[in-house]
Amino acid sequence: MYGRFAVKGATLRGVEAVPVDVEVCVGSGIPAFCVVGMPDAAVQEARERVRAALRATGFSMPNERVVVNLAPGSLRKTGSGFDLPIAVGLLAATGQVDPRIAEGALFAGELSLEGAVRPVDGLLAYALRARDLGMRLVCAEAPERLVAIDGLELRAARTLADFRTGAFALLSPARPSRARSALDFRDISGHDMAKRALQIAAAGRHGVLMMGPPGSGKTMLASRLPSILPPLEEHEALEAALVHSVAGEDVGRLLGGERPFRSPHHSATTAGLVGGGSPPRPGEISLAHRGVLFLDELPEFKPSVLQGIRQPLESGRVTVTRADGNVTFPARFMLVAAANPCPCGYYGDAERDCTCTSAQVSAYQNRIGGPLVDRIDLHIDVGRTRPRDVLGTGGGTSSDDMRAAVMAAREYTSWRRARAEDDGSAEALVRSCALAPDDEGFFEEAARAGRMSGRAIMRTLAVARTVADMDETASVGRGHLCEALAFRLREGVGPCS
Incomplete structure (x- = not known):
């Protein structure tokens, strides 16, 4: 089972989310799961979280050589927000989900071992980057961490199993009211x-x-x-x-x-x-x-x-x-x-x-x-x-x-x-x-x-x-x-x- 697929992700640098292409290649060779492109420890650990999440949600982990390239390679990648784009890229490369799910979308989320999608720090930065790229943001269901932004479509992925159908719920950010200070x-x-x-x-x-x-x-x-x-x-x-x-x-x-x-x-x-x-x-x-x-x-x-x-x-x-x-x-x-x-x-x-x-x-x-x-x-x-x-x-x-x-x-x-x-x-x-x-x-x-x-x-x-x-x-x-x-x-x- 061979295939290649690229998904759009991002990494935080200061208060900005810098776009990153998550390229997944499944090919012949000694079975392994490699992540390259200057990843930090949290990104490297995504391999185990993705492997467990796929199996917990009924998907199969290919017994092939899997190489994930985070481009550009000269940019240091940090955080656990790459779990979701890596998993989506792997599923699309192996034909387990429809590749059209990833079209026009930027993914950001951490995966639990059961396959649930968790919110990550900087969701607002990811949202602004997705808007600037003219894409929609697919992330965890965390309306309290986001704000309504003109021209941006927000979609919530609760678990990896949602990618079987691609039916992601529309995410509506909460509109908090100003709390009056108790100090006078x-x-x-x-x-x-x-x-x-x-x-x-x-x-x-x-x-x-x-x-x-x-x-x-x-x-x-x-x-x-x-x-x-x-x-x-x-x-x-x-x-x-x-x-x-x-x-x-x-x-x-x-x-x-x-x-x-x-x-x-x-x-x-x-x-x-x-x-x-x-x-x-x-x-x-x-x-x-x-x-x-x-x-x-x-x-x-x-x-x-x-x-x-x-x-x-x-x-x-x-x-x-x-x-x-x-x-x-x-x-x-x-x-x-x-x-x-x-x-x-x-x-x-x-x-x-x-x-x-x-x-x-x-x-x-x-x-x-x-x-x-x-x-x-x-x-x-x-x-x-x-x-x-x-x-x-x-x-x-x-x-x-x-x-x-x-x-x-x-x-x-x-x-x-x-x-x-x-x-x-x-x-x-x-x-x-x-x-x-x-x-x-x-x-x-x-x-x-x-x-x-x-x-x-x-x-x-x-x-x-x-x-x-x-x-x-x-x-x-x-x-x-x-x-x-x-x-x-x-x-x-x-x-x-």
Whole structure:
């Protein structure tokens, strides 16, 4: 029994599915089952899964020499998603199923030993690739992992036995509704300055560094930031869901419009935070794409790990370099960080003495690194909460009220930029501020006195422009500059003093 057949599959590379031709040849020679074309261990193991699945579903495994070639041969193939295309190619090559079943289809799925088709990571990437190729996607029945895409036909294969008839059910992705956040700023009494800073950050997509003693409410404030952010737009939700799909995480809440909120532990490695591994996988900064990355206990992170996020903060993407090429992941996120001012946490606290030496305080704060701090727009001190405020929990400003102001500011920003043809450049930012001569001189003197870098000057100006947008004013005034400078040139403790 001799035959050849080719089936279309794909392999994940970054957040994209790269098309692969799965060529199956059944011919004479010593009986064997070989997979060639730079497969990894998971692809090599497909031989045993396919062999068992064929027998469990009533098909026969040919007692011939079977060679599976994954083309192009120069591309490394990873993952268990090749189980299904290999099995389909083998069945078509041996005449056990109608070859027309594979026409115009891209296959992706893992096989159980009983022949059931299981979903694989990155189904959304496979779906987008199938659409670009003008093909339909045949995969496991997993509507919660997919999204409706115009021009794409989705078909579900529950088991290998379905290929006898080729009657695959039409797969309709679930349409999740946006879940309302259970966290509300109403739960936090006091901290008006911190709430104002977070509101400005949400309106202008700025980073925030909060510093204060333990138990002052930094984590509570940060965890409620998503509740005042606008929902994801359709293209933003698809971008974020694509990263989560490749990482094997749930995409339902993202497709419902909820922005991601990632809070990795300070023991995270560079690969875990920035991305990497073999094959390269997205890190926490990419999983926070279009959302919030919260780094609690910032000085406790390894300095080398923290410095890895400096470039993505500027570019909005991270590139992982390997011997076989570069892989790029999106990483456009809002950075929110919280830190204690010293190892004991009470340096500068008015009610509790610090037990650290000056050298310990300096060394602790220097773990963050000046270059990273310089890239964070808003620096605020979060002081100890008064007992009266703690007992008044539930009486603070609600997230709904704060979100309304954020939405209004973003709408005004969009209108202003469209009107002025603002391309987001530094020149456009300076022009949009339209500073009066006296205000420009005041800002220059403040920047000189604060020894601000060029980056810090532009970021402070961007914050002032956001404050002006919240007031819906065409130009930036002295009051807007003063508020932006107050969030940059802090009088409290910490590395930004």
